[in-house]
Amino acid sequence: MSTPVLTAVAWPYANGPRHIGHVSGFGVPSDVFSRYQRMAGNRVLMVSGTDEHGTPITVQADKEGMTSQQTADKYTRQIGQDLQGLGLTYDLFTRTTTGNHADVTQQIFLALHRNGYVVPKTTRGAISPSTGRTLPDRYIEGTCPICGYDGARGDQCDNCGNQLDAAELINPKSRINGETPKFVETEHYFLDLTAFVETLGKWLSSKTDWRPNVLNFTKNLIDDMRPRPITRDLDWGVKIPLDGWRDQPLKRFYVWFDAVIGYFSASVEWARRSGNPDAWQEWWNNPDARSYYFMGKDNITFHAQIWPALLFGHNGEGDRGGVAGKYGKLHLPDEIVSSEFLTMSGSKFSTSRGTVIYVHDFLREFGPDTLRYFISVAGPETQDTDFTWDEFVRRTNFELANEWGNLVNRSISMAHKNVGAIPRPDAPTAADEELKELSRKAFDTAGAHLQRSRFKAAAGEAMRVVTAANRYLSDQEPWKLKDDPARRDSVLHTALQVVSDANTLLTPFLPHSAQKVHEALGGTGVWAAQPELQEVEDLDIPGRINPIITGDYKTEQARWKSVPIEVGKPLEKPTPLFAKLDPELGETGPEWAPISK
Numbered sequence: 323m324s325t326p327v328l329t330a331v332a333w334p335y336a337n338g339p340r341h342i343g344h345v346s347g348f349g350v351p352s353d354v355f356s357r358y359q360r361m362a363g364n365r366v367l368m369v370s371g372t373d374e375h376g377t378p379i380t381v382q383a384d385k386e387g388m389t390s391q392q393t394a395d396k397y398t399r400q401i402g403q404d405l406q407g408l409g410l411t412y413d414l415f416t417r418t419t420t421g422n423h424a425d426v427t428q429q430i431f432l433a434l435h436r437n438g439y440v441v442p443k444t445t446r447g448a449i450s451p452s453t454g455r456t457l458p459d460r461y462i463e464g465t466c467p468i469c470g471y472d473g474a475r476g477d478q479c480d481n482c483g484n485q486l487d488a489a490e491l492i493n494p495k496s497r498i499n500g501e502t503p504k505f506v507e508t509e510h511y512f513l514d515l516t517a518f519v520e521t522l523g524k525w526l527s528s529k530t531d532w533r534p535n536v537l538n539f540t541k542n543l544i545d546d547m548r549p550r551p552i553t554r555d556l557d558w559g560v561k562i563p564l565d566g567w568r569d570q571p572l573k574r575f576y577v578w579f580d581a582v583i584g585y586f587s588a589s590v591e592w593a594r595r596s597g598n599p600d601a602w603q604e605w606w607n608n609p610d611a612r613s614y615y616f617m618g619k620d621n622i623t624f625h626a627q628i629w630p631a632l633l634f635g636h637n638g639e640g641d642r643g644g645v646a647g648k649y650g651k652l653h654l655p656d657e658i659v660s661s662e663f664l665t666m667s668g669s670k671f672s673t674s675r676g677t678v679i680y681v682h683d684f685l686r687e688f689g690p691d692t693l694r695y696f697i698s699v700a701g702p703e704t705q706d707t708d709f710t711w712d713e714f715v716r717r718t719n720f721e722l723a724n725e726w727g728n729l730v731n732r733s734i735s736m737a738h739k740n741v742g743a744i745p746r747p748d749a750p751t752a753a754d755e756e757l758k759e760l761s762r763k764a765f766d767t768a769g770a771h772l773q774r775s776r777f778k779a780a781a782g783e784a785m786r787v788v789t790a791a792n793r794y795l796s797d798q799e800p801w802k803l804k805d806d807p808a809r810r811d812s813v814l815h816t817a818l819q820v821v822s823d824a825n826t827l828l829t830p831f832l833p834h835s836a837q838k839v840h841e842a843l844g845g846t847g848v849w850a851a852q853p854e855l856q857e858v859e860d861l862d863i864p865g866r867i868n869p870i871i872t873g874d875y876k877t878e879q880a881r882w883k884s885v886p887i888e889v890g891k892p893l894e895k896p897t898p899l900f901a902k903l904d905p906e907l908g909e910t911g912p913e914w915a916p917i918s919k
Contacts, residue, residue, distance in 0.1 A: 324363050325612055328605040328653075329356045330585040331370035331410075332617035333418070336397040337382040340404050341678045342693065342709065346664040347618030350697040351777060353410040355614065355659070357830040357850070358772040358780075360411075360875055361882040367605050369588035371416035372398045375559040376577025377458045381498055390558045394419055402869045404681040406855045408690045409833050414592040415853075415871035418560075418584055421862025422594065426587035427580045428563040430636050431552075433647025434513070435564070439635035440552060443512045446489045447555055448476070448503035450496060456555040457488075457496055457503050458576070464491030478623065483539065484546050485623075511562065512549035513579070518631045519547050520641045525630060525654070533775075535704060536622055536658045543627045550628070552579040582629040585615070586652065594861055595872075605653070612656045614775070619660050626658050659775045662702035666709050667918075679709070679915045687912060691832045692718050692900070698777045698831045699785075711917060712908035719902045726788050726828070727899035729795075733817040734842050736800060738893040744818055744844065745811035746889045754816040757794050761787050761823040762884045768827055769882055777831075784827035791820045815889070818843065823884045835899055836880070844891035851878035 332348035334340055340349075348370075356368045374394040383393040398417055405415060416423070434440045448457040459476030466474035467490050471481035476488030488494060489505050496503055515522075523544045529537070552575060553562055559574030567573050586606065593601035605611045615625045631640070637651045638644030666677050684693055696717055701707055737745055747754070764787050771780035795817055803810035822843055829836040833850035840849035853873040860866035911917040 324365055325610065326604045326608055327356075327359045327364045327366045328585075328589070328611060328613035329359070329366060329368040330613060330615045330655075331368065331412070332615075332621055333370055333373040333581050333584050334401055335378050336372035336374045336394045336401060336417070337378045338397055339400045340681045342681055342684055342697075343664045343666075343678075344618075345405070345408060345681055345693075346697045346701045347661040348616050349405060349408060349410055350694050350701070351659065351661060351703075351775065352614075352616035353408070354694070354698060354777055354830045355616070355772065355775055356411055357833060357880075358769070358882065360878070361826075361829065361880050362769065363881070365604070366413070366875075367589060367592065367602075368411060368413050369415075369585060369592060370412060371414075371418060371584055371588055372401055373577065373581045373584070374398065374417055374419045375574070375580060377456075377461055377556070378577075380455075380556075380558055381461075391419065399869050400682070402855055402871055404685070406853050406871050407685045408681065408694065409852055410871070411851065411853050411873055411875055412871045413873070413875075414588050414595070416584075416588050416591055417868060418580060418587075420587075420591065420860055420868060421866075422591045422860075423580070423584060423587040424560045425862065426590055427560045427575060427583045429648045430583050430586070430632060431575070431579075432563060433636040433638075434632065435511075436647070437635055437638050437640070437644030438642055439514055439517055439631075439640055439644070440511050441514050441549070442509055443549065443551075444507055444509050445487075445512075445551065446505040447508040447510070448488050448494070449506055450498070451501060451504050452499065456572075457498070458554060458556075459486075459488045459551075461497045462488045462491065462494050462503055463497055464494035467492055480620070483542050485548065485550065508555055510551045510553040510555075513552050513628070513631065513635075514549050515547040515627075515631060516549065517642050518634055518640045519544060521634050521639060522547070522627065522631060525634075526626065529657075532658060533660060533704060535619060535662060536626060536660050539619070539622045540626045543623065552576050578624060578628070579632075582624055582632065585629075586649070591861065595858070603650075607650050608653065611653055613653055614657045614659055615655050616659045617661070619662050622658060622660050625655060625660075630654055657775070662704065662706045664697070664702045664709055665706055683912075683914050687914075688718075688903075689834070691835050692722065694833075695722060695781070695831055699781045701777075703776075703778055710908075711911045711915075715903045715905060715908035718900065719905075721785060723898075723900040723902045725785065725792060726824070729788055729792050729817075729824070730821055730839055730842065730899050731896050732795065733791075733814065733821050734893055734896045737814045737818060738895050740807075740814070741811060741893075743893055744887050744889050744891045745815050747812040747815040749806075749808040749812045750816075751809075751812070753794065753798065754812060757790060757816060757820055758823075760790055761820045764823070764827055765883060772830065781828075781831055784824060784831070787820060787824050787827065791817060791824065794820075815887070819884075819887050822887050826880065826882070826884070829880050838899060840879075842894070842896045843887065844893055845879070848878050850880050851875045 462476035
């Protein structure tokens with residue numbers, strides 16, 4: 323039975339190009355999952371976009387001598403090119419500066435306001451003495467007053483996990499220029515998280531099957547629930563839709579508040595663009611739908627605590643009750659799929675520290691599938707993982723080129739040379755059926771892993787079939803069966819059937835090369851669909867042009883099952899699927915990302 327599946331993918335900041343550490347957390351895992359779900363017959367809605375509000379954009383704009391909107395426009399296009407190049411099959415990748423997003427954000431806020439879950443409060447806000455601008459909590463660092471960690475942020479300590487207020491930090495400093503911020507009184511709206519203690523606690527306690535890293539983190543969330551500000555003194559962001567607030571030039575929603583609402587606003591925009599404005603309801607108002615949120619571990623708080631609280635509040639289901647807002651009862655996350663960090667030489671990827679490998683550089687030299695494969699089989703699925711060029715070369719050469727690429731090449735080459743087409747299996751043996759049975763069973767095993775976002779295990783199951791097929795060819799030696807063409811053809815037919823099966827099993831991970839294998843086996847048409855970059859007019863702001871990622875994925879032929887290959891289908895001489903890399907690359911790295919000696 324087909325299930326509506328929402329794949330909600332973390333929103334990257336539009337203040338610079340993406341590096342491979344970013345896409346290892348939110349990008350590749352979410353696409354592998356979505357491609358599998360579509361192949362399994364489910365109705366997938368994969369949404370995200372660029373996060374364009376808040377101080378990170380204004381800081382970058384100042385550095386480059388541009389406006390905030392110009393900066394967001396520049397990097398949104400760069401990010402879109404990177405993600406499209408990786409083959410990430412978004413139904414809609416949009417942005418938070420659309421008129422649609424502003425309206426949806428305001429409607430969610432108004433529902434929270436009517437139900438009493440957001441309250442005005444006078445607080446102390448941080449100001450930069452040199453510029454007079456507000457310093458958001460995340461741009462202030464100091465010593466945590468609870469655990470003593472030196473490097474706590476103004477909103478949260480990453481060491482002990484406690485929510486903080488910037489004014490509580492010991493020796494607070496601006497991350498922008500190092501100066502000591504000035505704290506002044508200002509009025510803001512707060513999300514009253516104390517009104518969700520019982521509701522959120524019960525909800526979180528039911529999520530016993532989440533990834534261990536998420537479960538371990540969420541255990542402490544309920545113990546530190548207190549009001550959290552959702553507005554800031556900024557001139558860049560979504561306006562507050564209340565009298566006395568909407569016309570104030572320096573009052574906007576805090577970026578974290580409007581960013582998480584983006585999952586829903588992107589779904590609404592997708593529906594509006596599809597020609598059916600209510601189409602989003604299949605994923606958001608349907609109790610049978612399932613929603614999965616993909617991100618790095620530094621975003622767990624916002625998706626396991628803040629976003630569920632906003633949804634409960636909008637639905638009128640917090641501890642204080644209430645009535646559902648404009649959009650009815652919205653579906654809460656079914657799973658938070660959080661990855662750990664991909665590091666390089668033990669350090670978290672960081673542009674400012676120079677430990678960075680940009681996606682566009684990687685794609686230009688090595689293509690998308692090698693990166694997708696590395697992240698899937700050696701990425702930070704459940705623990706921090708160190709990226710090394712040596713390991714990348716080893717995985718590419720021995721697993722992709724020697725194992726998978728070699729199996730495809732020699733199986734199709736021998737069939738092309740001896741028959742010119744897919745041969746007929748007129749002399750089968752038990753060994754043939756044993757291999758094909760192993761291949762067929764892999765669909766259930768790998769599918770179960772992919773359903774639970776266990777990407778390493780799923781890819782490992784696919785490669786187990788590849789290894790078995792290579793061993794089968796070595797044992798059967800079809801090149802020595804010239805005097806027994808019936809047996810030779812049966813061996814080659816078996817090998818080609820398993821190549822077809824393995825290609826299907828690997829399609830979520832290697833969609834670009836999967837298309838090539840499909841064609842090498844005589845297939846035509848689109849096997850694994852790819853996303854498109856488009857320029858579209860904003861639905862609510864006349865004249866505003868927005869870049870989006872979208873695609874038509876319904877026409878692709880890939881299905882999650884073993885399909886019998888067609889005897890007699892002509893075969894051409896294949897070309898190598900993956901080029902082997904120079905082993906020296908593992909010792910030096912490329913010129914644009916050299917290994918420091």
